[in-house]
Every structure is written in C-alpha cells, then in structure tokens.
Amino acid sequence: MEWRDDGIILNVRKHGESGAIVSLLTRAHGRYAGLVRGGRSSRLRGILQPGNLIRADWRARLVEHLGNMTVEPLESRVAPLLIHPGRLAALTSACAILEAALPERQAAPEMFDLMDLLTRHLGDDDWAATYVRWEAAMLTALGFGLDLTACAATGVTDNLTYVSPKTARAVSEEAAGPYKERLLPLPPFLLEDADDGRVPDADEIRDGLRLTGFFLDQMVMGPAGKHLPDERGRIF
Amino acid sequence: MNEIERVIQLLSRLPGLGPRSARRAALHMINRRESLMQPLAQALKDAGEAIKICGTCGNLDTADPCGVCSNPARDGTILCVVEQVADLWALERTASFKGRYHVLGGVLSAIDGVGPEDLNISALVERCSGEVKEVILATNLTVEGQTTAHYIIERLEPTGVAVTRLAHGVPVGGELDYLDDGTLSAALQARRALG
Numbered sequence: 001m002e003w004r005d006d007g008i009i010l011n012v013r014k015h016g017e018s019g020a021i022v023s024l025l026t027r028a029h030g031r032y033a034g035l036v037r038g039g040r041s042s043r044l045r046g047i048l049q050p051g052n053l054i055r056a057d058w059r060a061r062l063v064e065h066l067g068n069m070t071v072e073p074l075e076s077r078v079a080p081l082l083i084h085p086g087r088l089a090a091l092t093s094a095c096a097i098l099e100a101a102l103p104e105r106q107a108a109p110e111m112f113d114l115m116d117l118l119t120r121h122l123g124d125d126d127w128a129a130t131y132v133r134w135e136a137a138m139l140t141a142l143g144f145g146l147d148l149t150a151c152a153a154t155g156v157t158d159n160l161t162y163v164s165p166k167t168a169r170a171v172s173e174e175a176a177g178p179y180k181e182r183l184l185p186l187p188p189f190l191l192e193d194a195d196d197g198r199v200p201d202a203d204e205i206r207d208g209l210r211l212t213g214f215f216l217d218q219m220v221m222g223p224a225g226k227h228l229p230d231e232r233g234r235i236f
Numbered sequence: 237m238n239e240i241e242r243v244i245q246l247l248s249r250l251p252g253l254g255p256r257s258a259r260r261a262a263l264h265m266i267n268r269r270e271s272l273m274q275p276l277a278q279a280l281k282d283a284g285e286a287i288k289i290c291g292t293c294g295n296l297d298t299a300d301p302c303g304v305c306s307n308p309a310r311d312g313t314i315l316c317v318v319e320q321v322a323d324l325w326a327l328e329r330t331a332s333f334k335g336r337y338h339v340l341g342g343v344l345s346a347i348d349g350v351g352p353e354d355l356n357i358s359a360l361v362e363r364c365s366g367e368v369k370e371v372i373l374a375t376n377l378t379v380e381g382q383t384t385a386h387y388i389i390e391r392l393e394p395t396g397v398a399v400t401r402l403a404h405g406v407p408v409g410g411e412l413d414y415l416d417d418g419t420l421s422a423a424l425q426a427r428r429a430l431g
Contacts, residue, residue, distance in 0.1 A: 011347045017251050046416045050379050078379055079418035082404075083425060085386035092383055096346035229346035231383065234390070 001067075002059040005029050006074060008115050010095045012048045014040060020048055022069060023099060024056055027112040031102045034058045034069030047071065050095045051078035051119050077119045087122045089234040090131040094118055096229035097135075101142065101220045110141045126199045128236055129189050132208035135216060136190055144168070144219040146211075148191055151175050162186055163211055165218075184211045205236050240266070292363070294339030294356050296321050304328075304336055311335045313369040317360065317388065319343055319376060327374065335372070338363065343380040344387055355384070357391060364395040373401040377422065 007024030010031065015021045020039025024032050034056065039048050047054065053075040060067030081087045098115065102108060118134040121127065139145055145168070150157045152169035160170040162183035176183055187204035190211070200208070209232070217228055237245070240262065248258035265273040289295075290302035297303055304310060304324075314335030318324050324337050340355045352358075364371065371392060375381035389399050405423030406415065415423075 013348070045378075046418045049418070052418075073416065076417035076421060079421040080425065082377065082379070082382045082422065085389070088379065088383055088386065092346050092379060099347050230344075230351055231346045234387065 001061070001063045002057065003029060004055065004057050007032070007054060007056050008112070008119060009048060009050050009052050009054060010099045011050060012039065020044075021066070022048055022056075022071070024054070024069075025098055025102070025108070025112055025115055026056065027109050028107055029058075030106040030108045030111075031098065031104050032056075032058065033104070034067045036069050036071055044071070047073045047076070049076075049078045051081070051091045052076055053116070053119070077122075080123050086235050087127050089231045090127065091119065091122055093229050093232040093235060094131070094134065096231065097138070097216065097221070100224060100226045100229075101138075108141075111138070114138060114141065128205045129200045129208070131235060132187075132205060132212055133190065135212035136208075139212065139215055139219065142220060144215060146170075146190075146215065148186065160186060160191060165214060168215060184214055186211065202236065209236060293337050294321070294341055294359075295324055295337060309334075312367050314372065315360075315363065315368050315370070316372045316374050318374050319381065319384070323374060323376075335370075338371075340375075340384065343375065343378075343384040345380050346383075352387060352391075357388060360388065361391050361395065364392055364397045368397055370398045370400060373399060375401075377404050 005026040005028050007026035009022060010025055011023040013021045015035060018038050018040050020036045021033055022036050022039060024034075026032055036044065036048065038044060048071070052073065055072040055074055057070045058067050078091065081091055094115065098111065102111060114134055114137050118130060121130045124130065136146055146163060147167075147169040148160060148163070150170065151160060151172035152164055152167055153175035154172060156172050159173045161173045162171040162176045162180065163169065163186045164171055165182070165184055170186060171183055185207040187200060187207040189200040189204055190208055213228060213232065221228055244255070244258045244262045247253055247261050248255045250258075253261065265276065286298040287296055288298065288300045290297055290300055290305055292301045292305045295302040295304060299306065311334050315338050316327060316333055316335055317338045317340060318327065319340050319342065321339055324339055327333050327337075338356070338360045340357065340360075342350055342355055344350055344352065344355070371388075373385045373388060375385045385401060392399055403426055405419065405426050406412070412420065
C-alpha cells in the first residue's frame with residue numbers, strides 16, 4: 001500500500017531519538033499520519049513545521065499500519081509568520097482545530113483547499129478576516145454552515161447584523177429588537193456581498209471570532225470532547 | 237534476568253544506544269570493572285542523590301540555587317530564557333553570555349495540550365519584578381518555540397523589562413545555496429544595516 005500526495009503539516013510528534021510522527025492534511029487522502037525517519041534531523045526539522053506544504057510518499061505493508069513517510073518540501077509557509085504573534089496563533093489554532101475535528105484517512109479535498117488558501121494568505125494585511133472566513137467556511141464544509149443569506153424572522157436580505165445561536169441563521173437589525181443581547185453580532189465582512197476591499201476593524205474581527213468560535217465549540221469541538229485551542233484566544 | 241542482562245537492558249534505554257551497542261558498552265565496562273564500572277556506578281549513585289532542580293531558574297545542579305544563579309560574577313539584570321536545560325548548556329558552551337538563565341521546561345503546544353501553567357512562566361514573571369532589566373528569549377525557531385516566545389512577551393509587558401530575542405538566519409559557515417527556504421526567509425526578514 002502506498003500513495004503520493006501534497007499535504008499541509010498539521011502536527012509533528014517526536015518518535016524515538018530522531019524520528020517524527022507527522023500528521024498531514026492531504027488533498028486526496030485526508031488527514032493522514034506517518035513515521036518520518038530522521039524527522040528531527042537538522043535537515044528535516046525546518047521543513048517539518050506545522051503549516052508548511054510538502055509532498056509526501058506514504059508506504060506501509062498493510063493499510064492499517066502507521067506507515068513510513070518520506071517528505072519533500074514544496075513551500076515554506078510558516079517561516080514568514082514566525083515573528084507575527086497573531087498570524088502564528090491563527091496558524092497553530094487552524095492546525096489544532098483540523099487535527100481535532102477531522103476524521104483520519106477520509107478524503108477532504110475541500111478542507112485541503114481551504115487550509116491551502118489560509119496558509120497562503122496569512123501574510124496578507126487582512127489575515128485576521130481571512131482566518132475568520134476560514135473558520136466559517138470550515139463550519140460549512142463540516143455541515144454546520146451559517147445561513148447568512150436572509151433574515152430568519154422576516155426573510156429580508158438587507159441590514160443583517162446578528163446571528164441566532166440556536167439556528168445559525170442571520171437576523172436583521174429590525175427583527176433583532178429586544179433579543180439583541182441573546183444574539184451573536186454578525187460582522188459585515190462575513191456577508192457574501194461584502195467584498196468591498198476594506199480591511200475589517202478590530203471590533204469586527206472580535207465579533208467574527210466570537211461568532212465562529214461559538215459554533216465551532218458547540219458543533220465541532222464540544223461533541224468530540226475537546227475545547228477550542230488556547231492559541232485561538234491570542235489571535236487578536 | 238541476571239545482573240548483566242539488566243545492565244544491558246538499562247543501557248539500551250539511553251539515547252544513541254540500541255541493544256547491540258548496549259551489549260558492547262556493558263562488555264567494555266565489565267572488562268574494566270575496577271577502573272570504570274565501579275567508579276561509574278558510584279558516580280551515577282552520587283549524582284542521582286545529589287542532583288537538584290534549581291528553585292530559581294530550573295537548571296540542574298547539585299546545589300540549589302545552582303552555580304549560575306549563585307555566581308556573583310554573573311549579571312543578574314539580564315535573563316536568558318531557554319526551553320530546556322540542554323539549551324542552557326549549549327549557550328554556556330559558547331562562554332559568551334554572562335547573565336543568568338531561566339529554563340521553561342518545554343514549550344506551549346495547542347495540539348499536545350501544553351498550556352502556560354505547565355511551564356515555568358509564572359516564576360519568570362516573578363523574577364522580572366526584581367532587578368532584571370532585559371530578558372533574552374532563546375526559544376527555538378519553531379512554531380511552538382515562537383508561540384511560547386510571543387506568549388512570554390505578552391506576559392512580561394506589564395513588568396516593563398526590555399525583551400530581546402536571538403537573531404535568526406544564516407549560520408556561521410552556511411552557504412545560501414544549501415539553506416532551506418525558511419532559514420533564508422528569516423534571514424531576509426532579520427537583515428540589518430551595515431556601517
């Protein structure tokens with residue numbers, strides 16, 4: 001049994017004196033782990049960092065074995081982020097969430113594309129908004145998407161400013177009325193028609209993180225008996 | 237299991253030794269019982285009883301506070317923060333740092349569930365409320381090492397101490413052609429003016 005695929009590193013664990021067990025998110029094979037011999041050597045240590053894009057060759061006698069993996073670097077995406085605390089926290093948070101939320105060895109091309117997009121754009125000015133959008137898109141890909149197309153109460157499509165924590169559907173400013181306190185604020189940059197080129201401000205990012213964090217916790221991490229990673233709290 | 241097998245089994249647990257090399261090491265010691273094996277056994281016994289973790293910095297020594305912390309010639313206003321004792325030893329080998337150290341005992345890891353409370357960070361913050369004026373962050377240039385460094389910067393902000401970090405980039409004797417993308421990228425980001 002063997003395969004070759006491109007993958008984004010999610011986690012690296014020490015194994016023995018010089019080996020490493022590397023968990024990857026691949027396009028065709030989903031989240032997959034393998035033993036990289038010499039993975040902690042000076043040659044491979046810099047490559048085997050969460051967030052980097054590599055080409056992996058996985059090989060095992062039986063499919064249920066852990067398998068040996070050889071890796072070839074494709075793109076070092078983490079190096080430019082190391083000096084930026086928020087961007088680095090976003091990257092580690094994304095890796096931790098995927099590691100906790102995705103089942104092993106199930107093809108997840110959409111997840112790979114989303115993570116690929118995130119790791120390529122964490123160096124941009126609007127990296128924080130990109131991260132929040134990534135969480136929202138990930139919820140959708142996992143089947144728990146937010147419905148932000150129209151107001152859940154009135155059906156209007158304008159002035160959508162809240163999301164119901166019960167239904168994950170948008171609520172307009174007018175319909176929110178006295179229930180505002182119980183609803184989650186919806187930052188405008190998460191709406192589909194919000195592509196105005198503006199970098200969202202800090203309050204909008206915080207609202208976005210609160211919104212996606214609530215549903216990630218309730219729908220994805222909680223049922224798996226896990227918590228949102230601490231690093232997520234240090235993103236912004 | 238007889239005594240010899242036990243020695244071999246214990247030796248094979250050491251880093252760099254497998255069962256074959258453990259057998260060779262055991263045989264080597266047995267052939268030099270008086271000159272090597274017994275002094276080694278005594279030295280290990282003595283070390284096992286005497287080694288302490290320094291209550292101030294987390295270093296390993298036979299005294300608490302350790303030799304570095306109790307040395308009056310060391311500059312107590314500069315602290316170098318390292319992940320492990322091995323990193324402290326590596327810096328000591330350079331003989332170019334005359335300040336004191338603080339050993340964290342690991343790094344933050346979201347996936348492995350290592351949080352700030354699992355590391356020696358509160359003690360670092362406490363130390364910084366005294367005579368310390370500068371903290372040098374010498375955590376590894378890895379995702380986890382740098383995440384830990386950023387967290388420490390955040391925690392030290394209220395203390396007002398100056399926080400610096402080790403330079404990242406081209407190693408001494410390094411050739412650009414052979415460097416990985418990450419190192420080159422870090423070197424470019426950390427470039428500085430000449431002259």
